[in-house]
Amino acid sequence: MRDRIALVTGMGAISPLGRGVAALWEGLVAGRQALGPITAFDASAFRNMLAGEVKGYPAAAGGENAPDGPPLTRAARMLRDACAEAIESAGPGLDRSRTALVTGTNFGGMSAAETALLNRGARRMYSLARYAFGDAAVAVAGEFGLGGPRVNLSLSCASGTACLGAGLELIRTGKADAALCAGYDELSLFCFAGLSALRAMTPETIRPFDRRRKGTVFSEGAGAILIESEASAKRRGAAAHARLLGWSANNDAFHMTAPEKEGRGISALMRAALADAGLSPDAVDHINAHATGTPYNDSIETGAILSVFGERGRKIPVAANKSAMGHTMGAAGSLECIAAIMSLREGLIPPTVGLEEVDEACRLDHVTGTARRARIAFVMKTSYGIGGTNACVIFGRA
Numbered sequence: 001m002r003d004r005i006a007l008v009t010g011m012g013a014i015s016p017l018g019r020g021v022a023a024l025w026e027g028l029v030a031g032r033q034a035l036g037p038i039t040a041f042d043a044s045a046f047r048n049m050l051a052g053e054v055k056g057y058p059a060a061a062g063g064e065n066a067p068d069g070p071p072l073t074r075a076a077r078m079l080r081d082a083c084a085e086a087i088e089s090a091g092p093g094l095d096r097s098r099t100a101l102v103t104g105t106n107f108g109g110m111s112a113a114e115t116a117l118l119n120r121g122a123r124r125m126y127s128l129a130r131y132a133f134g135d136a137a138v139a140v141a142g143e144f145g146l147g148g149p150r151v152n153l154s155l156s157c158a159s160g161t162a163c164l165g166a167g168l169e170l171i172r173t174g175k176a177d178a179a180l181c182a183g184y185d186e187l188s189l190f191c192f193a194g195l196s197a198l199r200a201m202t203p204e205t206i207r208p209f210d211r212r213r214k215g216t217v218f219s220e221g222a223g224a225i226l227i228e229s230e231a232s233a234k235r236r237g238a239a240a241h242a243r244l245l246g247w248s249a250n251n252d253a254f255h256m257t258a259p260e261k262e263g264r265g266i267s268a269l270m271r272a273a274l275a276d277a278g279l280s281p282d283a284v285d286h287i288n289a290h291a292t293g294t295p296y297n298d299s300i301e302t303g304a305i306l307s308v309f310g311e312r313g314r315k316i317p318v319a320a321n322k323s324a325m326g327h328t329m330g331a332a333g334s335l336e337c338i339a340a341i342m343s344l345r346e347g348l349i350p351p352t353v354g355l356e357e358v359d360e361a362c363r364l365d366h367v368t369g370t371a372r373r374a375r376i377a378f379v380m381k382t383s384y385g386i387g388g389t390n391a392c393v394i395f396g397r398a
Contacts, residue, residue, distance in 0.1 A: 005230070008240060008242045013082055013221070031353050033354070046192065047202075050217050057186075079103065080136075080140055083182055097147040099146045103152050108184075109136060148179070159329075160331055160337065160383065161392065167181040177228060179226070202214040219329070245276075249391045263300045266384055287317075287380050290332075293322065302364055313364065321350065332383065341379075345397075347374055351369055379394070
């Protein structure tokens with residue numbers, strides 16, 4: 001019988017809080033907010049010029065090239081570096097010929113498409129579809145010799161979390177022994193203008209679950225998590241950070257952009273993930289929430305948590321990592337899953353930055369001020385995307 005669960009054996013992160021998993025975790029635990037004025041493009045026409053930019057990744061013009069392809073975008077380079085850290089941290093002996101690559105993104109390397117559209121005299125034009133979803137995965141698979149199935153997902157802001165579910169299914173069905181699951185995105189004028197048109201941006205700072213919240217702040221980055229079957233990890237003597245026990249994905253089937261205010265889809269999502277993991281709601285010790293800081297999302301998410309967990313839901317510690325690093329779009333689920341795994345491993349929950357006046361409609365056990373010590377056996381991570389795309393994963397202690 002094939003494994004139903006997978007072990008997390010490697011992690012890599014490129015975030016506004018810094019390069020590497022250690023920088024991400026240290027910044028979250030310290031409650032440091034990594035937001036500042038956008039420098040990648042002129043954002044003066046928008047409601048808010050704040051974003052979480054990743055330092056050290058200049059524009060791709062004249063930069064590194066992918067093998068047999070165009071220059072790697074900032075998004076692709078962040079993805080590559082997160083994957084490199086995940087593979088290296090997983091230790092030697094990984095059978096890369098049996099390792100899948102599952103990537104997820106909202107916009108991919110859209111800055112390259114912008115350059116092509118603005119520079120009509122470019123020697124070569126690539127399609128928007130390839131710019132957004134093809135080149136980065138091709139480059140990563142080639143550089144690291146990943147010979148298993150290659151899957152590219154785009155489930156809006158649920159993309160990074162959904163990657164883990166897709167990777168788990170590849171392992172469960174025997175199509176791969178391991179899967180490198182990575183979400184990534186970069187800030188660009190094209191994506192920022194589109195997100196601004198949705199009126200989801202705050203005019204000030206992000207304040208998840210706060211009475212004064214007015215919207216989110218968008219950011220960029222990449223997160224990579226290597227999962228593998230227990231047999232594969234045992235064969236090469238790999239240590240595990242956590243167990244990936246179950247997952248689920250669905251959609252609200254409601255509207256192209258507007259949220260379904262009763263939270264029916266995300267309530268069903270959490271119940272399905274628990275069932276897949278073989279757990280009851282009483283088993284969950286910690287929830288890493290999507291928590292965008294928008295007026296609708298936070299109250300809808302609170303209602304869904306109470307629908308699934310009952311009044312006990314008010315006693316489960318909740319983390320809101322976007323409060324520190326902003327909404328990293330396709331990378332959000334991946335980076336926040338890494339934070340959830342670190343909380344599980346270290347018994348420490350980072351604080352929610354900027355949460356000073358809890359909205360009565362969002363009354364849960366929010367960790368504020370300083371990080372909180374907690375004994376955690378099982379953690380749930382939820383992600384919800386524009387258009388009602390939803391994903392959820394559940395981790396257990398290794």
